[in-house]
Amino acid sequence: MTIQTAWQWGYKNLQKKSTSASLDTEVLLSFVIKKPKEFLYTHPEKKITARQFKKINQKIKLRSKNWPIAYLISRQGFYGLDFLVDKNVLIPRPETELIVEEAIKTIKAAEENKQKIILIDIGTGSGCIPITIGKKIHSHFSSSSASGKKSVLKILATDISSPALKIARHNAQKHKIKIQFLKRNLLGGFLNSPILNSQSTLIITANLPYLTAKQMREKTIQKEPRQALFGGKDGLYYYQQLLEQLNKIKPAQAIVFLEIDPAQNKKIQSLIKKILPGTQVEIKKDLAKKDRLVIIKI
Ligand SMILES: C[S@@+](CC[C@H](N)C(=O)[O-])C[C@H]1O[C@@H](n2cnc3c(N)ncnc32)[C@H](O)[C@@H]1O
Numbered sequence: 001m002t003i004q005t006a007w008q009w010g011y012k013n014l015q016k017k018s019t020s021a022s023l024d025t026e027v028l029l030s031f032v033i034k035k036p037k038e039f040l041y042t043h044p045e046k047k048i049t050a051r052q053f054k055k056i057n058q059k060i061k062l063r064s065k066n067w068p069i070a071y072l073i074s075r076q077g078f079y080g081l082d083f084l085v086d087k088n089v090l091i092p093r094p095e096t097e098l099i100v101e102e103a104i105k106t107i108k109a110a111e112e113n114k115q116k117i118i119l120i121d122i123g124t125g126s127g128c129i130p131i132t133i134g135k136k137i138h139s140h141f142s143s144s145s146a147s148g149k150k151s152v153l154k155i156l157a158t159d160i161s162s163p164a165l166k167i168a169r170h171n172a173q174k175h176k177i178k179i180q181f182l183k184r185n186l187l188g189g190f191l192n193s194p195i196l197n198s199q200s201t202l203i204i205t206a207n208l209p210y211l212t213a214k215q216m217r218e219k220t221i222q223k224e225p226r227q228a229l230f231g232g233k234d235g236l237y238y239y240q241q242l243l244e245q246l247n248k249i250k251p252a253q254a255i256v257f258l259e260i261d262p263a264q265n266k267k268i269q270s271l272i273k274k275i276l277p278g279t280q281v282e283i284k285k286d287l288a289k290k291d292r293l294v295i296i297k298i
Helices: 003-014 021-032 037-042 050-064 069-073 094-112 128-143 162-174 237-249 262-275
Strands: 075-078 081-084 117-122 153-159 180-183 201-206 254-259 280-285 291-297
Touching: 003 021, 003 050, 021 037, 021 050, 021 069, 050 069, 069 075, 075 094, 081 128, 081 162, 094 117, 094 128, 094 201, 094 254, 094 291, 117 128, 128 153, 128 162, 128 201, 153 162, 162 180, 201 237, 237 254, 237 262, 262 280, 262 291
Parallel strands: 117 153, 117 201, 153 180, 201 254
Antiparallel strands: 075 081, 254 291, 280 291
């Protein structure tokens, strides 16, 4: 069998099941034969082995049962970096780049002012948020090392899921970013930790499960872990818990970044007002001009 026949066969089997059948077939085919997509166009006559065809067949079948492409090729791009993903972690979304961007701005400003910084990413999943932040901060400070500036960022990341932490550790190693990964229920276990009451500026990032029961019915998310998506009746169960933990911990100085669903804007602001009165709150919009990020200054 040639690339072209496998390609046509894959497309034929997917066209009624996927709205992106053509692209899906290309991506799966090039993944299985371990060649860039351009190779498919320039060498359609090349033969593929029976083993490769069997593998393509398996992946096309899974795709037709709505398995996301990212799981089928075990990778997802995020903020220009490549992350290993599997069914135990949420597939990183483009809208989550906003939390990374805003946290980077804050960390750079704090470091310019020679403050020590501790970043804790809660619900880290694939580790995409702290790894990307670490990577960008690291390259920023190594490129300005001629001016004598040195990054003083310490990174921790938590998740309740052990399999997710395993993937996150792998990604951190791959991108050579030093992160302490901990299995925790949100900030639980940090209650009396000196980390939170040190002289350092504390930055917390969290993209916690925030979908409602109704949103959970969406077809495209069925293969992703429920534990990564479902945020209780109004989607704010975990954020409420986290705000209550922060109220108990009372860190000396902290900036907290929370990704939300745009519809939660008002409700989360009133929760913050109730649980953490007197804190400064700002809402940022994503590229689609939707309220996506809450920034709390404690
Ligand atoms: C929406 S996913 C986000 C993953 C990743 N941060 C991202 O942006 O792609 C939420 C993550 O929170 C984790 N999680 C759920 N409940 C948690 C809890 N109580 N404590 C810590 N992590 C939790 C899930 O396992 C999942 O990895």
